[in-house]
Amino acid sequence: QVQLVQSGGEVKKPGTSVKVSCKTSGYTFIRHAISWVRQVPGQGLEWVGWISPDNRNTNYAQKFEGRVTMTTDTSTRTVYMELRSLRSDDTAVYYCAREGIPAAVPAENYFDSWGQGTLVSVSS
Amino acid sequence: SYELTQPPSVSVSPGQTASLTCSGDKLGDRYACWYQQKPGQSPVLVIYQDNKRPSGIPERFSGSNSGNTATLTIRGTQTMDEADYYCQAWDSVTVAFGGGTKLTVL
Numbered sequence: 743q744v745q746l747v748q749s750g751g752e753v754k755k756p757g758t759s760v761k762v763s764c765k766t767s768g769y770t771f772i773r774h775a776i777s778w779v780r781q782v783p784g785q786g787l788e789w790v791g792w793i794s795p796d797n798r799n800t801n802y803a804q805k806f807e808g809r810v811t812m813t814t815d816t817s818t819r820t821v822y823m824e825l826r827s828l829r830s831d832d833t834a835v836y837y838c839a840r841e842g843i844p845a846a847v848p849a850e851n852y853f854d855s856w857g858q859g860t861l862v863s864v865s866s
Numbered sequence: 867s868y869e870l871t872q873p874p875s876v877s878v879s880p881g882q883t884a885s886l887t888c889s890g891d892k893l894g895d896r897y898a899c900w901y902q903q904k905p906g907q908s909p910v911l912v913i914y915q916d917n918k919r920p921s922g923i924p925e926r927f928s929g930s931n932s933g934n935t936a937t938l939t940i941r942g943t944q945t946m947d948e949a950d951y952y953c954q955a956w957d958s959v960t961v962a963f964g965g966g967t968k969l970t971v972l
Contacts, residue, residue: 777961779909787901787909787952789961801959804867837908849956852899852914859908 744768746776746838746857753863754828761824762860764838771819772796773844777853778812778823780834790836793821796845828864835859868957870964877970884940884971888953888964891934896955898936900929903966904949912951913938945971 749763764776778790791802793812800812811824821838842854870890878884888898898916901909911920913929916936926941936955940947948971953964 779961779963786950786966787903787954787963789963792959792961803960839909842911842914848959850897850915851956852897852911852954853901853909854911854914854920856908856910 744840744855746840746855748836748838748857748860751861751863753865756829756864756866758828759824759826760828760862761822762836762838762862764821764823764857766819766821766840769840770844771816775841775851776812776814776821777839777841778810779837779839779853781837781859782831782834788834790823790825792848795821825862828862830864830866833862833864835861867960868955868962870953870955870962872951872953872964872967874965875968875970877972878940878943880945880971881942884943884947884969886938886940886951886953886967886969888936888938889934890936890955890962893934893936893955894932896931896957898929898931898953898955900936900938901952901954902947902949903952909952940969943969943971947971 745767772795775794777792793800795814813822838857839853840855841851900913903909916931917929
């Protein structure tokens with residue numbers, strides 16, 4: 743079955759960077775794009791960006807442009823999200839989520855599998 | 867950026883029908899989907915492409931989308947359905963989530 747297993751929680755100081763991993767299994771890795779979604783404690787879901795493991799194309803939410811980089815490692819079926827210049831308001835649970843339809847027009851797609859979440863705490 | 871609006875909370879009695887709404891400009895021209903999230907858990911897809919149910923989601927969950935409003939309907943609501951529900955749609959190549967609705971079953 744499809745599984746997305748994320749790396750463990752991180753505690754970071756303001757101004758530093760964090761890199762969260764999402765190891766996938768149970769499906770053809772390159773066929774399904776992965777998005778990253780974050781959730782500040784007690785608040786709603788916020789989309790961070792998207793990467794296609796096939797061609798490594800990325801698309802980031804404007805809010806995170808310049809601070810986030812998403813990459814993939816096909817040999818280990820792992821997707822990474824690096825967020826730089828961390829601030830206290832970046833404290834959140836970060837989820838990776840798989841798009842359900844392979845190579846589909848984005849407008850038709852949805853997130854059918856989610857990782858367990860990684861809590862990133864930013865504090866001085 | 868595209869905005870989706872959900873009421874912060876909805877209450878329903880067990881066995882009754884819950885209707886959760888999600889509003890956005892011409893939302894009916896896009897696909898809407900819905901996620902259920904229980905405390906301390908990851909979101910779970912319950913409706914996709916307006917009205918399709920993933921395997922394993924009970925038939926009591928249904929969806930519709932027309933005009934500016936998508937609706938998630940839960941018929942015969944059970945206490946296990948108490949959760950936060952988020953709608954989601956694409957705006958070209960970016961994703962918009964609604965702010966979420968807390969469904970209370972009491």
